[in-house]
Amino acid sequence: MNDAFQVHSDPELWEELGMDVARFSGMPPMLTNAYKNIFLSQHNRPEKMSYFDDMVANIHTGRIREIYDAKKGGKPVIGTFCVYVPEELVVAAGGICIGLCGGAQGSIADAEKILPRNICPMVKSAFGFKVGKICPYFQVVDLVYGETTCDAKKKTWELLDRYVPTHVMEIPQMKRERDKWLWLDEVKDFKAAVERITDTVADFDAVADGIKTINAKRFALQRLNALRHHNPSPISGRDMLLIEQIAFYDEPVRFAQKVHELCDELEQRIGNGVSVAPTSTPRVMVSGTPMALPNWKLHFIIESAGAIVVNEESCIGTRYYKDLIDESSADLEQQLERLTERYMKIDCSCFTPNDDRIAQVLKEYEASGAEGIIDYCLQFCHTYNIEAVKLREACEARGIPFMSIETDYAPDDVGQLQTRVEAFLEQIRG
Amino acid sequence: MQVGIDLGSRTIKTVALKGGAVLQRRVVESGFEPHRQALQLLGDHPRARVVATGYGRHLMQQHADLDIITEIKAHALGARHLFPHCRTVLDVGGQDSKVIQLSENGRIVSFQMNDKCAAGTGRFLEMMALSLGYDLKQFGLAAAEAQASTAINSMCAVFAESEVVSLKNRGVPPGEIARSVHLAVASRLAAMVQKTCESHHLVFTGGVANNKTLVAMLEKALGVPILVPEDPSIVGALGAALHAGCS
Numbered sequence: 321m322n323d324a325f326q327v328h329s330d331p332e333l334w335e336e337l338g339m340d341v342a343r344f345s346g347m348p349p350m351l352t353n354a355y356k357n358i359f360l361s362q363h364n365r366p367e368k369m370s371y372f373d374d375m376v377a378n379i380h381t382g383r384i385r386e387i388y389d390a391k392k393g394g395k396p397v398i399g400t401f402c403v404y405v406p407e408e409l410v411v412a413a414g415g416i417c418i419g420l421c422g423g424a425q426g427s428i429a430d431a432e433k434i435l436p437r438n439i440c441p442m443v444k445s446a447f448g449f450k451v452g453k454i455c456p457y458f459q460v461v462d463l464v465y466g467e468t469t470c471d472a473k474k475k476t477w478e479l480l481d482r483y484v485p486t487h488v489m490e491i492p493q494m495k496r497e498r499d500k501w502l503w504l505d506e507v508k509d510f511k512a513a514v515e516r517i518t519d520t521v522a523d524f525d526a527v528a529d530g531i532k533t534i535n536a537k538r539f540a541l542q543r544l545n546a547l548r549h550h551n552p553s554p555i556s557g558r559d560m561l562l563i564e565q566i567a568f569y570d571e572p573v574r575f576a577q578k579v580h581e582l583c584d585e586l587e588q589r590i591g592n593g594v595s596v597a598p599t600s601t602p603r604v605m606v607s608g609t610p611m612a613l614p615n616w617k618l619h620f621i622i623e624s625a626g627a628i629v630v631n632e633e634s635c636i637g638t639r640y641y642k643d644l645i646d647e648s649s650a651d652l653e654q655q656l657e658r659l660t661e662r663y664m665k666i667d668c669s670c671f672t673p674n675d676d677r678i679a680q681v682l683k684e685y686e687a688s689g690a691e692g693i694i695d696y697c698l699q700f701c702h703t704y705n706i707e708a709v710k711l712r713e714a715c716e717a718r719g720i721p722f723m724s725i726e727t728d729y730a731p732d733d734v735g736q737l738q739t740r741v742e743a744f745l746e747q748i749r750g
Numbered sequence: 751m752q753v754g755i756d757l758g759s760r761t762i763k764t765v766a767l768k769g770g771a772v773l774q775r776r777v778v779e780s781g782f783e784p785h786r787q788a789l790q791l792l793g794d795h796p797r798a799r800v801v802a803t804g805y806g807r808h809l810m811q812q813h814a815d816l817d818i819i820t821e822i823k824a825h826a827l828g829a830r831h832l833f834p835h836c837r838t839v840l841d842v843g844g845q846d847s848k849v850i851q852l853s854e855n856g857r858i859v860s861f862q863m864n865d866k867c868a869a870g871t872g873r874f875l876e877m878m879a880l881s882l883g884y885d886l887k888q889f890g891l892a893a894a895e896a897q898a899s900t901a902i903n904s905m906c907a908v909f910a911e912s913e914v915v916s917l918k919n920r921g922v923p924p925g926e927i928a929r930s931v932h933l934a935v936a937s938r939l940a941a942m943v944q945k946t947c948e949s950h951h952l953v954f955t956g957g958v959a960n961n962k963t964l965v966a967m968l969e970k971a972l973g974v975p976i977l978v979p980e981d982p983s984i985v986g987a988l989g990a991a992l993h994a995g996c997s
Contacts, residue, residue: 716860723860735805736846740863743822747858 325360325373327351328381333388337459344454347426348380351614358558358620364596366555366589368582375566379613383569384456387416391460396517399461399484401446402469403635403666404491406507406659408645411572412522412530413514418457419568420464421636422446423615425729427454434479439472440700441728442612447476450483457569458484462517465510467491469670470703487513493670504660511656524652531645531655537572538641540579545638547586549630549688551603552595554586557629558619564636565613602627602748605690607681607711608724609698610635615729618696618737625742631688633681634696639666642680669703677707678714685720692721692748694741699728721748751798754990755791756824757784757806760844760872761957763987764791766798767995775984780806785813801990805845819993821986822850822861828989829953830856832979837951840943840968840976841986842958844872847939851947862946870938872958874910878931881914882924886961893932894963896925902934910934936967943972953977955985 327348334341355376359365375383391397398410399420410417422445431448449455463485466477480486489506492499515521522530544563548555563582567575589595604627606618611634619629632638645662649655667677685693693715697705708724715722723744727733751773756763762784766774774794781787784806792800792814800816803824811818825841830852839850847870850861864870879889900922904910910931917927943952952974954965959982969976979985 721860736863738808739805739820739822740861743820743858743861743863746820746823747861750857 325352325356325377327355327377327379330381330385333381333385334456334459337384337388337456338453339456339459340453343452344380347454350426351376351379354614354616358616359562362556362559362596364594365559366582366585368578368585369555369559371578371581372559372563372566375570376562379569380456384460386571387418387457387460390416391462396462397460398514398517399458399464400466401464401473402467402491403640404467404469404663404668405465405489406510406663407572408530408534408659409507409511409522409527410514410530411533412526413511413518413520414522414526415514415518418461419612420446420449420455420457420461421568421610421612422449422455423565423612423729424449425731427452428729430454435476438700439476440470440698442610442698443470443472443476445612445729447480450480463487463513465489465513469668470701472700491670493672495664495671500660500664503664504656507656507660507663524655527652527655528647528649531647531659533572535644535647537567537576537579538644540576540583541567541641543583544579544586545631545641546687547583547590550586550590551689552593552599552601553597553603553628553630554589554595555582556596556623557604557606557632558616558623561611561616561619561629561632561636564632564634564640565611567640568613568636597628602692602745603630603688603690604628604745604748605631605633605685605688605693606637606696607633607684607693608696608708609701609704610637611696612636617727617729617731617734618694618725621734621737621741622694625738625745627741627745627748630690631684633684635668638680638684639668669701669707674707675710678710681711682714682718682720692723692744694744695722695724697724697726699726751795752991752994753792753795753798753800754824754987754992754994755788755800755802755804755810756821756984756986756990757788757802757804757810758821758843758845758957758986759805761983762788762791762804762806763984765984765987765991766795767988767991772988775981775987777983785809789813799994801994803986803990817994819990822848822863823858824986824989824993825955826850826852826856826858826989827992828985828987829955829979831988831992832985833951833953833977835951836953836977838943838947838953840939840952840954840959841956842871842939842954843956843986844876847871847942847956847958849943849946860946862942864942870935870942872956875931875935875958875961875964877911878914879928881911882918882928884924884928889928890932890961890963892925893928894966896923896929898926899930899933900926902930932961932964932967936964936971939968940971950974951977953979955979955982957983959983 407417427448430452431444468474643665752767802810807818829839851859
């Protein structure tokens with residue numbers, strides 16, 4: 321498997337999508353090497369990971385071809401950057417929803433030709449992918465739907481609109497009754513915008529289907545995360561992170577089925593006492609900002625230092641799948657209200673106050689059997705960075721080892737991060 | 751015999767212990783191939799149990815059969831050995847600064863380390879001294895003698911250098927600038943200590959603790975006396991040597 325693995329190339333398809341093919345052709349070999357080094361070098365991985373390996377091998381080809389063919393067959397593609405944008409409604413309207421957040425250093429230089437340097441690397445990476453024409457997903461979307469969760473994002477959308485039609489959904493930043501009504505209106509606007517593109521009207525049955533499909537995907541991830549919490553761990557933290565990342569670009573029904581197949585295998589592993597690390601391995605939970613593909617930096621550092629990551633309290637993690645939508649609505653209006661209620665439970669640090677998140681982190685800490693928390697903050701993400709103060713206080717009050725780190729995608733601080741992570745593990749081991 | 755070796759960003763330090771007493775200690779420049787320097791140093795002690803720490807610890811482990819610990823643990827062990835009541839360690843080395851909080855029985859409770867920039871570290875002081883035409887010793891003395899100071903706002907080594915250039919060009923005397931740089935570093939380190947813990951029985955380790963002017967300024971900023979080992983730069987190596995005895 322290790323030698324045979326290759327991230328595939330399809331220059332013809334890329335050409336058709338208007339990509340900078342010459343530049344992009346260097347990407348698959350780079351990703352192949354990184355993937356072999358970080359993922360395929362692991363011992364005793366679950367066999368059912370092979371589907372997710374294939375998803376990486378086909379990330380720039382097979383899956384793109386699938387989306388592109390569906391698009392030509394009348395399914396418009398909508399790109400999003402945030403777990404607040406309701407993908408249920410995209411599915412309901414017969415569209416395809418994909419996450420476009422950027423997790424690569426390679427596109428940041430493209431972005432910095434236009435954007436200021438001192439903003440979040442995720443925003444820069446995503447913007448750079450579009451400007452440099454080096455992301456097939458960005459090239460295949462019909463429109464992107466941004467939101468107002470942070471300053472860097474909301475102002476970048478104004479510029480992104482010059483390259484691809486960009487709509488913006490206003491996310492309120494408090495959770496009072498009137499905010500809920502604002503949000504409901506925004507959800508309705510979103511539904512209408514999606515329907516204009518797909519040229520359909522999503523009725524009660526269609527919305528019920530959309531909710532059911534995405535609920536099933538989130539439920540599969542909940543099941544996987546619960547199994548993964550078992551000590552000794554049946555699956556590594558980086559494999560879990562990868563699956564959480566793939567959730568944002570895979571076809572949701574197939575994805576849920578494949579996650580369940582993996583879950584069945586993990587149940588067997590647990591029954592047979594098969595694990596990827598002995599029970600004595602320090603168990604670390606990661607909280608904070610998202611890790612978009614191919615950002616595996618922190619997990620790789622933690623697991624290379626001899627620990628295992630047992631939970632991601634993150635947008636790419638539990639924040640994405642911890643809540644489901646009540647499926648028992650009687651009419652469309654009620655469906656949209658319940659959808660909004662579910663989305664209001666997401667505890668992004670852009671909200672104030674946001675004490676629910678502190679409680680959620682502590683709850684996941686208990687559930688995952690972690691022995692310490694590393695809070696991960698992307699550089700210049702002020703809201704998560706400031707919220708780390710309260711998180712630290714809550715952890716210290718309970719004697720939970722806690723460390724916060726602020727970093728970006730560049731490799732220059734890996735040495736320092738290794739030292740900090742190793743010292744944190746020394747602290748846990750006592 | 752137990753040997754601790756600390757491969758830092760600027761220098762490599764070794765401490766050899768026998769029966770709990772320091773037999774030998776050495777400090778050499780890291781050079782271009784630190785592991786070769788280190789292996790040469792270890793050649794003096796062929797049968798010792800060795801523990802490596804510092805930036806080069808992983809590199810060292812590829813070349814020799816030894817255990818490794820982080821600088822954070824090493825400095826905590828070393829400082830605690832020299833000052834058994836120590837509850838806080840401030841270590842400022844060439845490339846980073848750390849504050850380590852210890853429990854009553856010496857366990858690491860929490861620690862803080864500077865982010866990717868070298869602000870407030872030995873390298874920063876070195877660069878500032880260089881741009882003012884001082885060696886490190888003169889730099890500290892000039893800072894102690896100067897009567898006045900100006901605020902240095904930038905703690906980024908690159909920006910601070912341009913700030914220093916503009917101060918020079920405003921006719922501010924170099925001694926005064928040296929004092930300002932020291933004060934800025936002291937206030938940054940004080941904030942880092944205060945953010946992490948209460949500073950009781952604070953031990954200051956790492957090469958920068960040799961700078962007496964900075965130590966005095968830091969004592970004033972924190973309002974507590976600071977304990978400085980006789981040779982602060984070898985505390986990490988000492989901690990590693992101590993660990994070799996218990997592993």
